[in-house]
Amino acid sequence: MNNLRTIVETTLVPHTAFEDATQRLxxxxxxxxxxxxxxxxALVGESRTGKSRVLEECFSRHPRxxxxxGLNTPILRVKTPSKPTVKSLAELMLRALGDPKAHTGSENTKTARLLTLMVESGVMMVMIDEFQHFYDKGSHKVMHHVADWLKILVDDARVALVVAGLPTCRAVIEQNEQLAGRFLSPVYMPRFNWQDIDQREEFIAILGAFQESIGQCFDLPRFTGDEMAFRFYCGTGGLIGYLSKFLRQAVWNAIDANSKSIDLxxxxxxxxxxxxxxxGPTGLxxxxDRRFSTEVTDDLLARINKIGVPADEVRIPRNRAARQTGELGVQAVLTAR
Ligand SMILES: Nc1ncnc2c1ncn2[C@@H]1O[C@H](COP(=O)(O)OP(=O)(O)O)[C@@H](O)[C@H]1O
Ligand SMILES: [Mg+2]
Structure with a gap:
């Protein structure tokens, strides 16, 4: 039963953007x-486009x-804490390298220990996920002190640096001349767009890949027919992370119902x-649901594009907002600026 439960999570779809990103890393x-x-x-993309999965894949190809x-750690991977400081980041990195005293010492002693440990452990690449936390959205300020520290760390340790984050993380690089000079052009992880034929085909191919893997254990309707694929697109905003979350739920439900089939x-x-x-943001x-119209309209596509966008970023022009209050739902309108 265990592998049935994790059938969605363990499916890796090597779509084009995923392969390109992995290859660049x-x-x-x-x-x-x-x-x-x-x-x-830098690996940049909206939430749930698959950035962390790319890091994970590359990380697992070069295991400890x-x-x-002693222990050789080719890739040191950490997730930025929500308000990073030199001390907290150094501590996370020390812990990832197995330092039992990761929490002790001043900024300088932690940094010195980290450098020694990185060299001893044969670290070749540092991966920093959730890099947008280096940018404070409230004050619109880059945390320059910790960004400078990171630059010096990778300079001194002579390692490659990969950062992954939401589009706001580009500010951290752009506002730091020395960092900017060292970065190659970013790799973007997309949300798939139905109006772009190539991306639409890519999205349908992803559906096909999930169908194939889940289909080994469950009877399924065909995911890749035009209308069904469009339903999937509308239901996930073209975000692979939403697709996998949704399919995982469908699998759990089938397991709990002792059923071998997943129908509409x-x-x-x-x-x-x-x-x-x-x-929610689409109001649909x-x-x-049978009441959903699968006619492709600009209005529908615009609404679908808002899936996954934090509510405070969903903006509706004021005159439209007034007219659409009923249709769009309370949440989107209350937060529209
Ligand atoms: N190429 C892929 N194949 C299969 N599942 C994927 C793929 N990329 C992402 N996912 C799944 O989508 C979800 C969100 O991905 P994640 O990497 O966490 O997105 P992000 O870091 O951009 O927010 C995860 O459950 C992940 O396993
Ligand atoms: Mg992530």
Whole structure:
């Protein structure tokens, strides 16, 4: 039963953007040693586009190994705390390298210990996820002190640096001349857009890949037919993270019901349990509901594009907001600026 439960999470879809991103990271890794200055790269995209999964994939291709010199850690991977300081970030990195006294010492002693440990552990690449936390959205300020510290750390340790984060994280790089000079152009992880034929096909291929893997254990309707694929698109905003969350729910429900099949009504149920709320940003019934019209209109696509965007970023022009109060639902209108 265990592998049934995790069938969605363990499915890895090597779509084009995923493969491109992985390959760019692998190239940085391969050329890190011997480079005259550190190679830095940013992986940028909205929430749930698959950035962390790319990091994870690259990380798992270069696992820790124990050799004659002790534990070798080719990639040091951490997640930025919500308000990063030099001390907190250094502590996380020390802990990731197995330092039992990660929490002790001043900024300087932690940094010195970290550098020594990075060299001893054979670290070739540092990965920093959730890099947008280096930018304070409230005050619109970059945390320059910790950004400068990171630059010096990768300079001194002569390692490659990969950062991943929401689009706001670009400010951290752009506002720091020295960091900007070291970064290659960013890699973008997209949300798939139905109006772009290539991206639409890519999204449908992803549906096909999930269908194939889940279909090994459950009877499914065909995900990739035009109308069904469009329902999936509308139900997930073209975000792979929402798609996987929704399919995972459908699988859990089928397991709990002792059922070997997932039909349209189970998709509807799983969808409303996992991601859809009619008073959410689209204000529409679920695309798996019979009341949903699958006619492709600009208005529908515009609404679907808001899926996954934090409510405070959903903006509606004032005159339209007044007219659409009923249709769009309370949440979107209350937060529209
Ligand atoms: N290429 C992929 N194949 C299968 N599942 C994926 C893929 N990319 C992302 N996912 C799944 O989507 C969800 C969100 O991905 P994640 O990497 O956490 O997004 P982000 O870091 O951009 O917010 C995760 O559950 C992840 O496993
Ligand atoms: Mg992530």
């Amino acid at each position: 692998e190239q940085c890794f391969a050329y890190a040693s011997g480079a005259s200055e550190p190679i830095c790269i 190994i124990r050799n004659a010199n 009504s189970s998709l509807l149920r799983a969808h409303s349990q996992s991601i859809w709320a009619q008073d 019934p679920s695309p798996f």
